[in-house]
Amino acid sequence: MHEWQAERDWPLLTQGLAGRLRNDCMAQWMEFVRHPFVRSVGDGTLAPEAFRNFLIQDYLYLIQYTRACALAVHKADTVTGMRHAAHLLSGILNTELSMHVAYCAGWGIDETALEQAEESLELLAYSRFILDRAQTGDLLDLLVTMAPCLIGYAELGARLHADPATKREGNPYWSWIALYGGAEYTELVEEGIHRLEKVGAACGAQARYPALVREFATSVRLETAFWATARSG
Numbered sequence: 080m081h082e083w084q085a086e087r088d089w090p091l092l093t094q095g096l097a098g099r100l101r102n103d104c105m106a107q108w109m110e111f112v113r114h115p116f117v118r119s120v121g122d123g124t125l126a127p128e129a130f131r132n133f134l135i136q137d138y139l140y141l142i143q144y145t146r147a148c149a150l151a152v153h154k155a156d157t158v159t160g161m162r163h164a165a166h167l168l169s170g171i172l173n174t175e176l177s178m179h180v181a182y183c184a185g186w187g188i189d190e191t192a193l194e195q196a197e198e199s200l201e202l203l204a205y206s207r208f209i210l211d212r213a214q215t216g217d218l219l220d221l222l223v224t225m226a227p228c229l230i231g232y233a234e235l236g237a238r239l240h241a242d243p244a245t246k247r248e249g250n251p252y253w254s255w256i257a258l259y260g261g262a263e264y265t266e267l268v269e270e271g272i273h274r275l276e277k278v279g280a281a282c283g284a285q286a287r288y289p290a291l292v293r294e295f296a297t298s299v300r301l302e303t304a305f306w307a308t309a310r311s312g
């Protein structure tokens with residue numbers, strides 16, 4: 080069995096602006112999507128307490144990410160662009176975040192515990208970086224900064240789905256893997272990639288590429304750092 084490969088298994092991830100950005104920080108990207116946290120979710124060996132910490136911090140993170148999506152609606156300069164950003168906003172708010180709350184309940188974490196939790200340093204660094212780019216950059220800066228979050232979990236979901244080392248039966252994390260490897264999240268990601276391409280063309284991505292790749296790489300590094308929130312959260 081071959082290792083999952085984007086070129087063969089999900090070519091869209093290797094194409095256009097998203098593909099170029101992913102390719103140009105491949106070493107950091109691989110650290111993010113093949114992190115020991117991800118492997119331990121796949122084989123079911125992650126400590127449940129670490130996963131609980133991660134879920135709580137991820138809930139708080141998703142709230143900040145949703146706020147960045149709201150700024151994407153504000154920054155879009157066409158109605159189509161506004162609709163797309165609103166669709167992403169609704170996808171995160173009504174699909175990912177709602178599922179997250181239900182999922183946390185299954186892990187014995189109620190909404191009050193989620194709301195009262197303190198934000199970890201990893202979460203603060205990452206979410207405030209995104210919000211800073213959302214406030215001071217234009218729509219392209221924002222979509223580039225948000226892209227590793229959107230695309231990375233879909234890729235790691237697809238990788239875990241395809242990996243023979245992934246445990247399905249009796250793995251307490253299987254439903255989390257199924258969420259990010261599933262059709263609904265995949266569709267949201269594919270729409271996001273197509274949108275990034277369009278906004279990139281309209282906003283001069285070619286000429287701005289050095290700055291864009293720095294934003295993308297910073298988000299990838301912050302995603303990798305975020306896995307540690309499972310320890311410290």
Ligand SMILES: Cc1ncc(CN)c(N)n1
Nearest residue numbers: 137140141228229232305
């Ligand atoms: C930190 C983080 N990054 C990405 C995702 C997937 N949207 C997430 N839930 N949390």
